[in-house]
Amino acid sequence: MKGLNQEQSADYIFKFILIGNSSTGKTSILQYFIKQNCTIKKVQQTVGIEFQSKFFVYKNKNIKLQIWDTAGQERFRSIARTYFKNTIGAILVYDVTSQDSYEALDDWIKDARENGKSDLDIIVVGNKIDLTDQRVVDKDYAERDMRNKDVLYVETSAMTGENVDKCFQSLIDQIYNKIEKGQIEKDEFNPQLKNPLKQNLTTKTNHVQSQSCNC
Numbered sequence: 001m002k003g004l005n006q007e008q009s010a011d012y013i014f015k016f017i018l019i020g021n022s023s024t025g026k027t028s029i030l031q032y033f034i035k036q037n038c039t040i041k042k043v044q045q046t047v048g049i050e051f052q053s054k055f056f057v058y059k060n061k062n063i064k065l066q067i068w069d070t071a072g073q074e075r076f077r078s079i080a081r082t083y084f085k086n087t088i089g090a091i092l093v094y095d096v097t098s099q100d101s102y103e104a105l106d107d108w109i110k111d112a113r114e115n116g117k118s119d120l121d122i123i124v125v126g127n128k129i130d131l132t133d134q135r136v137v138d139k140d141y142a143e144r145d146m147r148n149k150d151v152l153y154v155e156t157s158a159m160t161g162e163n164v165d166k167c168f169q170s171l172i173d174q175i176y177n178k179i180e181k182g183q184i185e186k187d188e189f190n191p192q193l194k195n196p197l198k199q200n201l202t203t204k205t206n207h208v209q210s211q212s213c214n215c
C-alpha cells in the first residue's frame with residue numbers, strides 16, 4: 001500500500017446507487033454502513049444526490065465502494081436516472097411500515113433496468129424492521145414477490161444496524177461471483193486499467209469520504 005494512493009491500491013472499484021421513495025431510510029442505512037456501530041443521528045433529507053465511499057478487504061482483494069445516495073422526492077428523480085449509467089449495483093429501499101413505498105418498487109425497478117447497464121444487480125431492502133408494531137408489508141410475501149422479480153431481498157433497520165452490512169455484502173457477493181465466473185468484465189472495475197480521472201467524480205455533489213467512525 002505504501003507509495004500508492006487509495007484509489008490506485010484498490011483492486012476493484014464498485015459503484016452503487018441508493019434509490020427508493022423519500023424517507024424510507026436510504027441515507028440512514030448508508031450512514032450506518034459507513035460509520036459502523038454508531039447509533040444513527042438525525043439525518044437531513046437528501047437534496048439531489050450525495051456521494052460517499054468506503055474501502056474494505058473482501059476475499060483478499062482491496063475493494064472500494066463508491067455509493068451515490070439519491071433523493072427520493074419525485075422532483076429529483078430525473079437526477080437519479082442519470083447516475084444509473086455507471087453503476088453496477090442498485091440498493092432499492094422501501095419502508096416496511098409504508099405500503100406506498102412498497103408499491104413504488106415496480107417503478108423503481110423499471111427505472112433501474114431502463115436506465116442502468118444490462119448487468120446491473122438490484123437488491124431490494126425492506127427497512128425500519130425495528131418498528132414491528134407499525135409493519136404493514138409481510139416479510140414472506142415480499143421475499144416471494146422479489147424472487148419473482150429476479151432481485152435480491154433483505155430486511156434491515158438503520159436504527160439498530162440489523163442486516164445493514166448484510167445488505168451491502170449480498171450485493172457485493174453477487175457481483176464478485178459474476179466477475180469470478182467471467183460473466184462480467186473485471187477490467188471494468190480495475191482502477192489500474194481504467195483512468196480514475198474518467199470516473200464520475202467531477203459532478204457537483206456533496207463529496208464526502210468517510211472510512212471510519214468519528215463519533
Ligand SMILES: Nc1nc2c(ncn2[C@@H]2O[C@H](COP(=O)(O)OP(=O)(O)OP(=O)(O)O)[C@@H](O)[C@H]2O)c(=O)[nH]1
Nearest residue numbers: 022023024025026027028046071072128157158159
Ligand atoms: N425507526 C426507524 N427509523 C428510521 C430507520 N431508517 C431511517 N429512519 C428514519 O426515517 C427518516 C428518514 O430517513 P432518511 O435516511 O432521511 O430517508 P431517505 O430515504 O434518505 O430520504 P430522502 O433523502 O428524502 O430520499 C429519518 O427520520 C430517520 O431517522 C429505521 O431503520 N428505523
Ligand SMILES: [Mg+2]
Nearest residue numbers: 026027045046
Ligand atoms: Mg436521504
